[in-house]
Amino acid sequence: MTHGDEQHDVVIVGGGPIGLCLGVLLAQRGTDVVVLEARSERTNHSRAIGIHPPGLRVLAAAGVADALAAQGVAISRGAARSRGRPIADLAFDPPDLAVPQWRTEGTLEARLAELAPTALRRGVRAAGFAGVGDDAATVRATGSAGEPRLFRGRWVVAADGARSPLRAALGIPVQERGYPDAYVMGDFADGTADGSAAVLYLEPEGIIESFPLPGGVRRWVVHTDTLVTVPTPDALAALIEQRTGAAVDPASNTMLSSFTVRERLAASMRRHRVVLVGDAAHEVSPIGGQGMTLGWLDAEAFAPLLADSGHDDWPELWDEVERERRRAAAEAAHHAALNMALGRSLPPKAMAARNGIIRGLYGLPPLRSWTARRFTMQT
Numbered sequence: 001m002t003h004g005d006e007q008h009d010v011v012i013v014g015g016g017p018i019g020l021c022l023g024v025l026l027a028q029r030g031t032d033v034v035v036l037e038a039r040s041e042r043t044n045h046s047r048a049i050g051i052h053p054p055g056l057r058v059l060a061a062a063g064v065a066d067a068l069a070a071q072g073v074a075i076s077r078g079a080a081r082s083r084g085r086p087i088a089d090l091a092f093d094p095p096d097l098a099v100p101q102w103r104t105e106g107t108l109e110a111r112l113a114e115l116a117p118t119a120l121r122r123g124v125r126a127a128g129f130a131g132v133g134d135d136a137a138t139v140r141a142t143g144s145a146g147e148p149r150l151f152r153g154r155w156v157v158a159a160d161g162a163r164s165p166l167r168a169a170l171g172i173p174v175q176e177r178g179y180p181d182a183y184v185m186g187d188f189a190d191g192t193a194d195g196s197a198a199v200l201y202l203e204p205e206g207i208i209e210s211f212p213l214p215g216g217v218r219r220w221v222v223h224t225d226t227l228v229t230v231p232t233p234d235a236l237a238a239l240i241e242q243r244t245g246a247a248v249d250p251a252s253n254t255m256l257s258s259f260t261v262r263e264r265l266a267a268s269m270r271r272h273r274v275v276l277v278g279d280a281a282h283e284v285s286p287i288g289g290q291g292m293t294l295g296w297l298d299a300e301a302f303a304p305l306l307a308d309s310g311h312d313d314w315p316e317l318w319d320e321v322e323r324e325r326r327r328a329a330a331e332a333a334h335h336a337a338l339n340m341a342l343g344r345s346l347p348p349k350a351m352a353a354r355n356g357i358i359r360g361l362y363g364l365p366p367l368r369s370w371t372a373r374r375f376t377m378q379t
């Protein structure tokens with residue numbers, strides 16, 4: 001190590017929601033942690049909004065649940081409709097929380113700054129490893145002025161997102177699967193009477209999902225058969241109105257994007273002294289809104305092991321946690337795949353028959369309650 005290089009207990013690469021949350025959980029335990037984040041400023045590009053109860057449990061342990069609840073909308077009901085008729089109505093108890101990802105990240109960042117003011121290093125990009133051994137790993141990075149830097153940790157955590165440069169540098173293979181589904185997503189002023197309910201419109205042309213957001217805003221996610229490369233507020237509002245009858249004011253649009261869907265599962269979450277968490281370990285479809293909660297549960301599971309050097313040479317314990325987290329990721333991917341299948345276009349008669357079956361089944365309270373728990377990641 002030379003002047004300017006650093007040594008810490010845990011070096012986390014990636015200051016997204018998972019890296020920041022893990023940083024907080026470790027700092028709370030008194031661990032010397034540093035979080036390297038390539039971006040010099042947080043982006044307000046909108047991705048996740050839904051936080052399921054298990055994610056809220058982790059956020060409560062990180063000391064930010066109340067601050068986030070104050071910035072979000074509690075979703076305690078989910079409704080499914082088709083052609084204007086109700087199909088199912090689910091109660092979410094405890095409720096989900098809807099809050100834009102950038103606000104969640106901002107709140108976690110503030111909490112980390114409270115606990116460890118210099119832990120987050122913005123503008124520092126990890127390029128790979130200078131060494132990965134059985135008792136430490138060293139990250140090769142460039143600082144905000146382009147200067148070379150080394151960060152050595154008893155553990156290094158890759159929380160660097162779905163493309164994970166660190167996972168690639170370790171040569172960990174990834175099982176990747178594409179889906180035929182595409183979506184357009186937009187936030188508009190909420191002109192519906194649905195209040196804090198999430199609504200799924202199961203229509204023959206494809207599903208439309210609608211979720212409340214703070215500030216009288218609603219997010220609409222619309223299934224399309226092919227990717228809409230240049231979405232516009234007018235075209236999205238027209239699609240929503242045509243399929244659901246809901247009037248949406250294009251002039252009130254505040255966010256617009258379109259995306260296709262992929263699933264990636266890393267073959268392993270640990271190599272020597274490097275651990276993968278969040279999207280770096282498993283990217284699941286956004287449909288179902290589970291990716292972030294899944295990553296926070298990784299952070300919750302690995303934090304006690306990373307914090308205590310007494311666990312370092314106890315491979316069975318690490319293997320057990322890894323097995324459980326990979327099982328949870330596979331289950332979330334499976335659940336997301338079912339959600340996407342439910343949202344594909346179908347000829348009107350087939351759609352009516354399928355929706356009739358769903359309506360019948362959801363008349364049964366135990367099934368309703370099981371589904372509500374499954375949608376909110378509680379099974």
Ligand SMILES: Cc1cc2nc3c(=O)[nH]c(=O)nc-3n(C[C@H](O)[C@H](O)[C@H](O)COP(=O)(O)OP(=O)(O)OC[C@H]3O[C@@H](n4cnc5c(N)ncnc54)[C@H](O)[C@@H]3O)c2cc1C
Pocket residue numbers: 013014015016017018019036037038039046047048049050051101124125126127159160161162165185259277278279280286288289290291292293294295
């Ligand atoms: C449209 C959409 C909607 C979604 N909706 C939901 C939802 O409602 N609920 C939900 O739970 N999930 C949702 N997700 C998934 C959720 O956004 C991800 O699971 C979550 O962002 C993963 O967090 P992460 O910290 O693992 O990775 P990321 O959020 O990708 O963060 C990784 C961070 O690492 C940094 N980084 C990358 N490379 C380097 C490097 N070399 N050096 C330093 N830093 C680096 C990046 O700048 C970034 O800040 C959605 C995703 C999308 C695309």
